[in-house]
Amino acid sequence: MEITNRSYLNPVIHMELNPLNYLMEDNETNSTAGERxxxxxxxxxxxxxxxxALGLISLVENILVILAIIKNRNLHSPMYYFICCLAVSDMLVSVSNVVETIFMLLNDHGLMDVHPGMLRHLDNIIDVMxxxxxxxxxxxxxxxxADRYITIFYALRYHSIMTTQRAxxxxxxxxxxxxxSSILFIVYHTDNAVIVxxxxxxxxxxxxxxxxxxxxFLLAHVHSRRIMAFNKNRRQSTSMKGAMTLTILLGVFIVCWGPFFLHLILILTCPTSPFCNCFFRNFNLFLILIICNSLIDPLIYAYRSQELRKTLQELVLCSWCFSV
Structure with a gap:
């Protein structure tokens, strides 16, 4: 593998005679124009x-989300613990992207001569991430x-079901x-079972x-009447807001990761088809979408949660004051 090739993101890239090798051809120029x-x-x-640039912005955003959840005790609940872990997952994408891009830029400008063995280890680490x-x-x-589901339909028993210890x-x-599973995928990367x-x-x-x-969403209005009978209307509203936030997060995930998984499906179904090869050639575009997912998620957290948004503003202002 050459350092000028973006071969991370999944162990499938390592396969010999893989259709993805087509997208590696003529990848040395850095132009955004489309070519035929x-x-x-x-x-x-x-x-x-x-x-x-996108990797660095995403990295900063997700670090701020993690720090905000750690700092604000009002956000110390199972749902925000899970959101914090989701931010860490997004951060892995950002870190791997930034590290590999820096290596590629240094190599392109003749500032670093990377040993093939070192490159192979770096590639494996990035694939695992x-x-x-x-x-x-x-x-x-x-x-x-699942947490939002329990909050809505088992509101009165939520704290006994989803304890901090269980979270x-x-x-x-x-x-x-x-x-x-990631390590196993790397070890058995030559097997189509990994893609499956x-x-x-x-x-x-x-x-x-x-x-x-x-x-x-079909039964929430029925359950809300039961919640209102116990004077828990505010909790129901908050829970549904959390469910809507997750719907948005899932929708963004599908849009950003969908082309990549379609890519994997085409590898299994039509590896030699000219149409599929055309799709394979735009793999870097799919990478940009994945990075955009890790960049958009923190904006969704901040927009949908007033408490988190307030804490993020405090962190940004404090950072700005210290820099001044």
Whole structure:
């Protein structure tokens, strides 16, 4: 693998004779203009500087979200613990993107001569980070959806069901499972079963979330009357707001990660088709969408949560005051 090639994001990139190798051709120029090859495919070129800029912005945003949740005791609840972990997942994407882009830029400008062995280790580490990110992101999106479901339909027993101890156990299990599965994906990256597992997990979590959301929004008005009878109307409103936030988060995740998973599906179904090869050539565009997901998520947290937004403003103002 050459340092000028963006081969991270999933262990599938390591496969020999993989269709993704087509997208590696002619990737040295940094122009955003679309180009057509002999097959009439349009290949959109993304400058490395754009990857670096978006990665740094996303990294700062997610760090601020994590610090805000740690700082504000009002945000010390299972839902915000899960949101904090989701921010960490997004941060993994940002960190891996920034690290690889810096290596690529240094190499392009002749400031660093990277040894192939070192590059291979870096690539494996980045792959583990990205795989961990996608698995943990999907897991925490499902966890938050389940948390909102319990809050709405089991409001009176919520604190006995979703205790802090159980939330911590869930977080530890998700991270251990995400890291372990990512390492297995790297070890068995030459097996198509890796792609099948990723795609299956993606669609399974989507179906799980869809079922929960459908049940929540169809029966919420019936359940709200029961909640009102116990004078808990404010909690019901807050819970539904949390459910709406998760709906937005899931929608953004599907839009940003969807092309990547479609990419994986096409690798399995039509690896040699000219049409699929045209799709493969724009892999860098799919990477930009994934980075945008980690950049957009913190904006959604801040917009949907007044408490979090207030804490973020305090952190930004304090940082600005210290810099002055």
């Amino acid at each position: 090859n002999s097959l009439g495919c349009v290949q959109i070129r993304i400058p490395q500087e754009l990857f670096l 990205i795989c961990s990110s996608v698995v943990s992101s999907l897991s925490f999106l499902s966890t938050i959806a 911590v156990i869930i977080i530890v299990v998700v991270w251990l499972a995400s890291i372990a 597992c990723l795609v299956t997990f993606f669609f399974t979590t989507l179906v799980f979330n869809a079922v929960l959301y459908l049940h929540m």
